Amino acid sequence: MRTYVVRSGDTLNRIAKRFGVSINAILNANPQLTNMDYIIPGQVLQIPNAQLNYYVIQAGDTFYGISQKFNIQLDSLLAANPNVDPSQLYVGQMIILPNSSGNSIVDTTSEYGYQEMVEDMNALKKEYPFLEVVSLGKSVMGKDIWAIKIGGGPKKVHYNGSFHANEWITTPLLMKFIEDYAKAYSSDGTLRGSDMKRWYENTTLWVVPMVNPDGVELVQEGITEAHPYYKQLLEWNNGSFNFSGWKSNIRGVDLNDQFPANWEVERDRRAVSGPGPRDWVGPSPLSEPEARTIANFTSNNNFDMVIAFHTQGEEIYWNYRDLEPPVSEQIANHFQSVSGYKPVKLTGSDAGYKDWFIQDFRRPGFTVEAGRGVNPLPISDFPRIYNEAVGIMIEGLKVI
Incomplete structure:
Protein backbone atom coordinates (compact mmCIF):
# COMPACT_ATOMS: atom_id res chain seq x y z
CA MET A 1 0.00 0.00 0.00
CA ARG A 2 1.29 3.45 -0.91
CA THR A 3 0.04 6.96 -0.19
CA TYR A 4 -0.87 9.21 -3.09
CA VAL A 5 -1.85 12.87 -3.05
CA VAL A 6 -4.40 13.74 -5.74
CA ARG A 7 -3.12 16.22 -8.33
CA SER A 8 -4.96 18.61 -10.63
CA GLY A 9 -6.40 16.68 -13.57
CA ASP A 10 -6.61 13.37 -11.70
CA THR A 11 -9.64 11.12 -11.85
CA LEU A 12 -10.06 7.71 -10.26
CA ASN A 13 -9.79 6.17 -13.72
CA ARG A 14 -6.50 7.91 -14.42
CA ILE A 15 -5.01 7.02 -11.04
CA ALA A 16 -6.07 3.38 -11.37
CA LYS A 17 -4.56 3.18 -14.84
CA ARG A 18 -1.32 4.84 -13.69
CA PHE A 19 -0.77 2.38 -10.87
CA GLY A 20 -2.12 -0.71 -12.62
CA VAL A 21 -4.99 -1.34 -10.19
CA SER A 22 -8.75 -1.33 -10.49
CA ILE A 23 -11.04 1.48 -9.39
CA ASN A 24 -12.76 -0.94 -7.03
CA ALA A 25 -9.42 -1.72 -5.41
CA ILE A 26 -8.88 1.99 -4.75
CA LEU A 27 -12.42 2.37 -3.37
CA ASN A 28 -11.97 -0.61 -1.06
CA ALA A 29 -8.74 0.90 0.25
CA ASN A 30 -10.38 4.31 0.78
CA PRO A 31 -13.75 3.93 2.52
CA GLN A 32 -13.89 7.72 2.97
CA LEU A 33 -14.73 8.05 -0.73
CA THR A 34 -18.48 8.25 -0.33
CA ASN A 35 -19.04 10.75 -3.18
CA MET A 36 -18.01 8.99 -6.37
CA ASP A 37 -18.52 11.95 -8.67
CA TYR A 38 -15.09 13.56 -8.29
CA ILE A 39 -11.88 13.63 -6.31
CA ILE A 40 -10.10 16.90 -5.53
CA PRO A 41 -6.45 18.03 -5.59
CA GLY A 42 -4.76 17.57 -2.21
CA GLN A 43 -6.95 14.63 -1.24
CA VAL A 44 -4.90 11.75 0.20
CA LEU A 45 -5.56 8.25 -1.12
CA GLN A 46 -4.18 4.85 -0.26
CA ILE A 47 -3.22 2.95 -3.40
CA PRO A 48 -3.12 -0.84 -3.03
CA ASN A 49 -0.23 -2.75 -4.50
CA ALA A 50 -0.68 -3.96 -8.05
CA GLN A 51 0.43 -7.18 -9.64
CA LEU A 52 3.91 -5.95 -10.49
CA ASN A 99 0.45 -2.29 -17.09
CA SER A 100 0.42 -1.17 -20.73
CA SER A 101 -2.35 -1.28 -23.31
CA GLY A 102 -0.65 -3.96 -25.37
CA ASN A 103 -0.24 -3.22 -29.06
CA SER A 104 -2.85 -0.46 -29.07
CA ILE A 105 -2.00 3.19 -28.45
CA VAL A 106 -5.57 4.39 -27.88
CA ASP A 107 -6.92 2.87 -24.66
CA THR A 108 -10.67 2.44 -25.04
CA THR A 109 -11.25 0.73 -21.69
CA SER A 110 -11.27 3.74 -19.35
CA GLU A 111 -12.29 7.38 -19.15
CA TYR A 112 -10.94 9.36 -22.09
CA GLY A 113 -10.34 13.08 -21.85
CA TYR A 114 -8.19 15.88 -23.23
CA GLN A 115 -5.07 14.62 -21.47
CA GLU A 116 -5.42 11.12 -22.93
CA MET A 117 -6.17 12.51 -26.39
CA VAL A 118 -3.06 14.71 -26.51
CA GLU A 119 -0.81 11.89 -25.29
CA ASP A 120 -2.27 9.54 -27.89
CA MET A 121 -1.94 12.06 -30.72
CA ASN A 122 1.76 12.44 -29.94
CA ALA A 123 2.20 8.66 -29.78
CA LEU A 124 0.29 8.13 -33.03
CA LYS A 125 2.33 10.79 -34.81
CA LYS A 126 5.54 9.07 -33.67
CA GLU A 127 4.31 5.64 -34.76
CA TYR A 128 2.79 6.86 -38.04
CA PRO A 129 4.79 9.87 -39.31
CA PHE A 130 2.46 10.34 -42.29
CA LEU A 131 -0.20 11.71 -39.92
CA GLU A 132 -0.39 15.50 -39.72
CA VAL A 133 -1.34 17.00 -36.35
CA VAL A 134 -2.13 20.72 -36.09
CA SER A 135 -3.74 23.12 -33.64
CA LEU A 136 -6.65 25.00 -35.21
CA GLY A 137 -7.18 27.47 -32.38
CA LYS A 138 -7.85 27.76 -28.66
CA SER A 139 -10.79 27.07 -26.38
CA VAL A 140 -12.10 29.63 -23.89
CA MET A 141 -9.57 28.36 -21.33
CA GLY A 142 -6.69 28.23 -23.78
CA LYS A 143 -6.63 24.54 -24.70
CA ASP A 144 -5.59 23.72 -28.25
CA ILE A 145 -8.33 22.44 -30.52
CA TRP A 146 -6.44 19.73 -32.39
CA ALA A 147 -6.96 18.31 -35.85
CA ILE A 148 -5.42 15.21 -37.40
CA LYS A 149 -5.05 14.71 -41.15
CA ILE A 150 -4.77 11.30 -42.77
CA GLY A 151 -4.77 10.72 -46.51
CA GLY A 152 -3.78 12.94 -49.42
CA GLY A 153 -6.45 12.47 -52.07
CA PRO A 154 -8.45 15.15 -53.92
CA LYS A 155 -11.73 14.46 -52.09
CA LYS A 156 -11.91 16.30 -48.76
CA VAL A 157 -13.89 14.96 -45.79
CA HIS A 158 -14.15 16.13 -42.18
CA TYR A 159 -15.25 14.28 -39.02
CA ASN A 160 -15.55 15.84 -35.57
CA GLY A 161 -16.60 14.82 -32.06
CA SER A 162 -17.30 16.10 -28.56
CA PHE A 163 -19.20 19.22 -29.56
CA HIS A 164 -21.16 18.37 -26.42
CA ALA A 165 -19.15 17.87 -23.24
CA ASN A 166 -20.93 14.81 -21.85
CA GLU A 167 -20.74 13.10 -25.25
CA TRP A 168 -16.96 12.66 -24.83
CA ILE A 169 -17.05 9.00 -25.87
CA THR A 170 -17.12 10.27 -29.46
CA THR A 171 -13.47 11.33 -28.98
CA PRO A 172 -12.07 7.81 -28.43
CA LEU A 173 -14.34 6.62 -31.26
CA LEU A 174 -12.53 8.94 -33.65
CA MET A 175 -9.08 8.40 -32.14
CA LYS A 176 -9.42 4.62 -32.38
CA PHE A 177 -10.52 4.94 -35.99
CA ILE A 178 -7.45 7.05 -36.78
CA GLU A 179 -5.22 4.41 -35.19
CA ASP A 180 -6.91 1.53 -36.99
CA TYR A 181 -6.83 3.41 -40.31
CA ALA A 182 -3.14 4.34 -39.93
CA LYS A 183 -2.20 0.80 -38.92
CA ALA A 184 -4.03 -0.68 -41.91
CA TYR A 185 -2.48 1.79 -44.33
CA SER A 186 1.06 1.35 -43.04
CA SER A 187 0.82 -2.42 -43.35
CA ASP A 188 -0.93 -2.38 -46.74
CA GLY A 189 -3.80 -4.10 -44.97
CA THR A 190 -7.54 -3.73 -44.89
CA LEU A 191 -9.93 -2.38 -42.28
CA ARG A 192 -13.28 -4.15 -42.08
CA GLY A 193 -12.69 -5.45 -45.61
CA SER A 194 -11.82 -2.05 -47.11
CA ASP A 195 -8.49 -1.35 -48.79
CA MET A 196 -7.38 1.69 -46.78
CA LYS A 197 -4.43 2.39 -49.06
CA ARG A 198 -6.87 3.08 -51.87
CA TRP A 199 -8.94 5.50 -49.81
CA TYR A 200 -5.79 7.17 -48.46
CA GLU A 201 -4.85 8.02 -52.03
CA ASN A 202 -8.39 9.12 -53.00
CA THR A 203 -9.49 11.10 -49.93
CA THR A 204 -8.03 13.61 -47.49
CA LEU A 205 -9.65 13.16 -44.07
CA TRP A 206 -9.39 15.81 -41.37
CA VAL A 207 -10.56 14.75 -37.89
CA VAL A 208 -11.17 17.08 -34.93
CA PRO A 209 -11.65 14.58 -32.08
CA MET A 210 -12.60 17.10 -29.37
CA VAL A 211 -14.30 20.40 -30.25
CA ASN A 212 -15.15 21.23 -26.61
CA PRO A 213 -12.11 20.38 -24.42
CA ASP A 214 -13.04 22.69 -21.51
CA GLY A 215 -16.49 21.14 -21.26
CA VAL A 216 -15.18 17.58 -21.40
CA GLU A 217 -12.73 18.40 -18.60
CA LEU A 218 -15.59 19.83 -16.52
CA VAL A 219 -17.73 16.71 -16.95
CA GLN A 220 -14.87 14.36 -16.06
CA GLU A 221 -13.03 16.31 -13.35
CA GLY A 222 -15.56 18.71 -11.81
CA ILE A 223 -14.43 21.99 -10.26
CA THR A 224 -12.58 23.33 -7.24
CA GLU A 225 -12.45 26.87 -5.92
CA ALA A 226 -9.32 27.42 -8.03
CA HIS A 227 -11.35 27.12 -11.24
CA PRO A 228 -11.70 30.55 -12.92
CA TYR A 229 -15.42 29.96 -13.50
CA TYR A 230 -16.08 28.29 -10.13
CA LYS A 231 -18.90 30.56 -8.88
CA GLN A 232 -20.56 30.94 -12.26
CA LEU A 233 -20.51 27.23 -13.05
CA LEU A 234 -22.07 26.32 -9.70
CA GLU A 235 -24.78 28.90 -10.26
CA TRP A 236 -25.41 27.79 -13.84
CA ASN A 237 -25.52 24.14 -12.67
CA ASN A 238 -28.18 24.91 -10.03
CA GLY A 239 -25.69 24.58 -7.17
CA SER A 240 -24.73 21.01 -8.03
CA PHE A 241 -21.14 19.76 -8.16
CA ASN A 242 -22.25 16.94 -10.46
CA PHE A 243 -21.60 18.05 -14.03
CA SER A 244 -22.45 14.77 -15.77
CA GLY A 245 -25.38 16.46 -17.52
CA TRP A 246 -23.28 19.32 -18.90
CA LYS A 247 -23.30 19.70 -22.70
CA SER A 248 -22.14 23.29 -23.08
CA ASN A 249 -18.73 24.90 -23.23
CA ILE A 250 -17.20 26.44 -20.11
CA ARG A 251 -19.22 29.66 -20.59
CA GLY A 252 -22.49 27.75 -20.62
CA VAL A 253 -23.06 27.98 -24.39
CA ASP A 254 -24.27 25.00 -26.44
CA LEU A 255 -21.69 24.93 -29.22
CA ASN A 256 -23.99 23.06 -31.60
CA ASP A 257 -26.50 25.92 -31.45
CA GLN A 258 -23.89 28.51 -32.41
CA PHE A 259 -23.90 28.48 -36.19
CA PRO A 260 -25.46 31.13 -38.47
CA ALA A 261 -28.21 28.94 -39.90
CA ASN A 262 -31.48 30.49 -38.69
CA TRP A 263 -29.78 31.11 -35.35
CA GLU A 264 -32.51 33.53 -34.25
CA VAL A 265 -35.17 30.90 -34.91
CA GLU A 266 -33.28 28.39 -32.75
CA ARG A 267 -32.80 31.02 -30.03
CA ASP A 268 -36.52 31.67 -29.85
CA ARG A 269 -37.36 27.97 -29.99
CA ARG A 270 -34.94 27.09 -27.17
CA ALA A 271 -36.16 30.04 -25.08
CA VAL A 272 -33.17 29.70 -22.73
CA SER A 273 -32.19 33.13 -21.42
CA GLY A 274 -28.64 32.57 -20.27
CA PRO A 275 -25.71 30.23 -19.56
CA GLY A 276 -26.37 26.71 -18.36
CA PRO A 277 -25.70 23.02 -18.85
CA ARG A 278 -27.42 22.94 -22.25
CA ASP A 279 -29.48 24.72 -24.90
CA TRP A 280 -28.30 28.32 -24.53
CA VAL A 281 -27.42 29.50 -28.03
CA GLY A 282 -25.12 32.24 -26.74
CA PRO A 283 -25.29 36.01 -27.18
CA SER A 284 -24.74 35.83 -30.95
CA PRO A 285 -23.78 33.32 -33.68
CA LEU A 286 -20.16 32.15 -33.40
CA SER A 287 -19.62 34.06 -30.17
CA GLU A 288 -17.56 31.16 -28.79
CA PRO A 289 -13.98 30.49 -29.88
CA GLU A 290 -14.59 26.75 -30.29
CA ALA A 291 -17.46 27.32 -32.75
CA ARG A 292 -15.54 30.03 -34.63
CA THR A 293 -12.54 27.72 -34.92
CA ILE A 294 -14.57 24.93 -36.52
CA ALA A 295 -16.42 27.34 -38.82
CA ASN A 296 -13.19 28.94 -40.04
CA PHE A 297 -11.53 25.55 -40.46
CA THR A 298 -14.48 24.30 -42.52
CA SER A 299 -14.60 27.39 -44.72
CA ASN A 300 -10.84 27.35 -45.33
CA ASN A 301 -10.85 23.69 -46.40
CA ASN A 302 -13.99 23.67 -48.56
CA PHE A 303 -14.91 20.10 -47.58
CA ASP A 304 -16.92 17.83 -49.87
CA MET A 305 -18.68 16.23 -46.88
CA VAL A 306 -18.73 16.53 -43.09
CA ILE A 307 -19.93 14.26 -40.28
CA ALA A 308 -20.39 15.43 -36.69
CA PHE A 309 -20.44 12.54 -34.22
CA HIS A 310 -22.71 12.91 -31.19
CA THR A 311 -24.47 10.57 -28.75
CA GLN A 312 -27.01 9.06 -28.40
CA GLY A 313 -29.96 7.50 -30.28
CA GLU A 314 -28.50 5.38 -33.11
CA GLU A 315 -29.79 7.86 -35.71
CA ILE A 316 -28.41 9.74 -38.72
CA TYR A 317 -29.62 13.28 -39.46
CA TRP A 318 -28.97 14.15 -43.10
CA ASN A 319 -31.13 17.12 -44.13
CA TYR A 320 -31.60 20.81 -43.49
CA ARG A 321 -34.62 22.77 -44.73
CA ASP A 322 -34.47 21.00 -48.13
CA LEU A 323 -31.14 22.68 -48.91
CA GLU A 324 -29.20 19.42 -48.98
CA PRO A 325 -28.27 17.81 -52.32
CA PRO A 326 -30.35 14.78 -53.42
CA VAL A 327 -27.41 12.44 -52.80
CA SER A 328 -27.54 13.12 -49.05
CA GLU A 329 -30.48 10.79 -48.45
CA GLN A 330 -28.84 8.07 -50.52
CA ILE A 331 -25.65 8.38 -48.48
CA ALA A 332 -27.63 8.25 -45.23
CA ASN A 333 -29.31 5.04 -46.39
CA HIS A 334 -25.90 3.62 -47.22
CA PHE A 335 -24.65 4.55 -43.75
CA GLN A 336 -27.64 2.69 -42.33
CA SER A 337 -26.63 -0.46 -44.20
CA VAL A 338 -23.18 -0.51 -42.53
CA SER A 339 -24.22 0.62 -39.03
CA GLY A 340 -27.84 -0.24 -38.41
CA TYR A 341 -28.51 3.41 -37.50
CA LYS A 342 -31.79 4.91 -38.69
CA PRO A 343 -31.77 7.84 -41.17
CA VAL A 344 -34.06 10.60 -39.88
CA LYS A 345 -35.33 13.62 -41.83
CA LEU A 346 -35.12 16.16 -39.04
CA THR A 347 -37.41 19.17 -38.62
CA GLY A 348 -37.60 21.87 -35.97
CA SER A 349 -33.86 22.21 -35.50
CA ASP A 350 -31.52 25.00 -36.61
CA ALA A 351 -28.12 26.58 -35.92
CA GLY A 352 -26.22 23.28 -35.77
CA TYR A 353 -22.89 22.66 -37.45
CA LYS A 354 -24.43 20.24 -39.95
CA ASP A 355 -27.23 22.74 -40.68
CA TRP A 356 -24.80 25.56 -41.40
CA PHE A 357 -22.61 23.37 -43.61
CA ILE A 358 -25.57 22.26 -45.74
CA GLN A 359 -26.91 25.82 -45.94
CA ASP A 360 -23.64 27.49 -46.91
CA PHE A 361 -22.01 24.77 -49.04
CA ARG A 362 -25.03 22.79 -50.34
CA ARG A 363 -23.09 19.58 -49.87
CA PRO A 364 -23.78 16.46 -47.79
CA GLY A 365 -23.51 17.05 -44.06
CA PHE A 366 -24.52 14.60 -41.32
CA THR A 367 -25.01 14.34 -37.59
CA VAL A 368 -24.52 10.78 -36.33
CA GLU A 369 -26.05 10.02 -32.92
CA ALA A 370 -23.96 7.02 -31.88
CA GLY A 371 -24.92 4.53 -29.19
CA ARG A 372 -27.98 4.40 -27.01
CA GLY A 373 -28.60 5.23 -23.37
CA VAL A 374 -28.04 8.17 -21.02
CA ASN A 375 -25.15 10.58 -21.62
CA PRO A 376 -22.36 10.27 -20.80
CA LEU A 377 -22.50 6.76 -22.19
CA PRO A 378 -20.32 4.33 -20.19
CA ILE A 379 -16.97 3.41 -21.67
CA SER A 380 -18.00 -0.24 -21.29
CA ASP A 381 -20.31 0.40 -24.27
CA PHE A 382 -17.36 1.37 -26.46
CA PRO A 383 -16.83 -1.96 -28.29
CA ARG A 384 -20.45 -2.13 -29.42
CA ILE A 385 -20.62 1.56 -30.41
CA TYR A 386 -17.33 1.43 -32.31
CA ASN A 387 -18.42 -1.69 -34.15
CA GLU A 388 -21.46 0.26 -35.38
CA ALA A 389 -19.86 3.65 -36.04
CA VAL A 390 -16.66 2.48 -37.72
CA GLY A 391 -18.65 1.39 -40.76
CA ILE A 392 -19.86 4.97 -41.23
CA MET A 393 -16.33 6.32 -40.79
CA ILE A 394 -14.97 4.00 -43.46
CA GLU A 395 -17.85 4.52 -45.89
CA GLY A 396 -17.56 8.27 -45.46
CA LEU A 397 -14.25 8.08 -47.32
CA LYS A 398 -15.88 6.34 -50.27
CA VAL A 399 -19.27 7.86 -50.94
CA ILE A 400 -18.23 11.29 -52.21
Missing part, protein backbone atom coordinates in the same frame (compact mmCIF):
# COMPACT_ATOMS: atom_id res chain seq x y z
CA ASN A 53 6.02 -6.53 -13.55
CA TYR A 54 9.73 -5.87 -13.16
CA TYR A 55 12.47 -4.89 -15.59
CA VAL A 56 16.24 -4.98 -15.06
CA ILE A 57 18.10 -1.95 -16.42
CA GLN A 58 20.49 -2.70 -19.28
CA ALA A 59 23.40 -0.64 -20.61
CA GLY A 60 22.13 2.42 -22.48
CA ASP A 61 18.60 2.27 -21.04
CA THR A 62 16.62 5.46 -20.38
CA PHE A 63 13.11 5.84 -19.01
CA TYR A 64 12.00 7.26 -22.34
CA GLY A 65 13.50 4.33 -24.26
CA ILE A 66 11.88 1.83 -21.88
CA SER A 67 8.50 3.56 -22.22
CA GLN A 68 8.74 3.30 -26.01
CA LYS A 69 9.95 -0.31 -25.94
CA PHE A 70 7.06 -1.52 -23.78
CA ASN A 71 4.38 0.90 -25.08
CA ILE A 72 3.99 2.55 -21.66
CA GLN A 73 3.23 6.22 -21.11
CA LEU A 74 6.33 7.96 -19.69
CA ASP A 75 4.27 9.58 -16.92
CA SER A 76 2.97 6.15 -15.89
CA LEU A 77 6.51 4.74 -15.76
CA LEU A 78 7.70 7.66 -13.61
CA ALA A 79 4.69 7.38 -11.27
CA ALA A 80 5.28 3.65 -10.80
CA ASN A 81 8.90 4.31 -9.73
CA PRO A 82 8.78 7.37 -7.43
CA ASN A 83 12.06 6.49 -5.71
CA VAL A 84 14.05 6.04 -8.91
CA ASP A 85 16.07 8.94 -10.34
CA PRO A 86 15.73 8.64 -14.15
CA SER A 87 18.99 10.52 -14.65
CA GLN A 88 21.01 8.03 -12.56
CA LEU A 89 19.98 4.60 -13.80
CA TYR A 90 22.54 1.83 -13.45
CA VAL A 91 22.94 -1.61 -14.99
CA GLY A 92 21.21 -4.28 -12.90
CA GLN A 93 18.80 -1.85 -11.27
CA MET A 94 15.25 -3.20 -11.00
CA ILE A 95 12.27 -1.00 -11.86
CA ILE A 96 8.51 -1.56 -12.04
CA LEU A 97 6.70 -1.68 -15.38
CA PRO A 98 3.08 -0.55 -15.03
